[in-house]
Amino acid sequence: MNLERYQYSNSNDYHDYEFYSEGPKGRISKMVTFSRIPNSDPAIYNLAFGDLSTVTGELDDSVSSNNQDREIVLATVANTIVEFCNHHGNHYIYAKGSTASRTRLYQMGITSLWEEISIDFEVYGLKDNDWQEFEPNQNNYDAFLVKRR
């Protein structure tokens, strides 16, 4: 991918990635965590993404930071998926927002970066309990499944 993204740090096991969103609201700590779905075969990983709370130090995606850098943030998350796959293999990665509107935001992000993302990733959207090949602007999906080609 040749998109603008944030520099990030990651844990020793390449499961956790931290970076800072930068914009009008200041510099906001963001976290991406990959967790294996228990007993999944083939292995499937859940992608959890959100802000790091200054109160609890924990990941939480209930906050809407509106830092006017959505595409850079999404490109950074995509970059962490590539890095995760480099170290753990090209597994399915499941992602869903904590609310329908946040899942819709993810979809808008994928759509806006589609030309780049579709080169490197297979992307599926969950619609009516069925996985469909992701089509930009076609459906409101309930969740996403991504696999590096």
Add this chain to the structure above:
Amino acid sequence: MSAIVNGSSIKKGFGAGTVSDDVKSHANDPFVLKKVEEATKTLQRVGLPGKKKK
């Protein structure tokens, strides 16, 4: 409330991150555990692409 500090670090194109002992595991954060539980239930119900559950 999210952490807000000052600085800048935008890069162009794919690049590896920096391994840091300061990046802790969040696998056991309540939000993450909830997301994994929800994902597990969904995937048990719908399966994978091309492998629809009977």
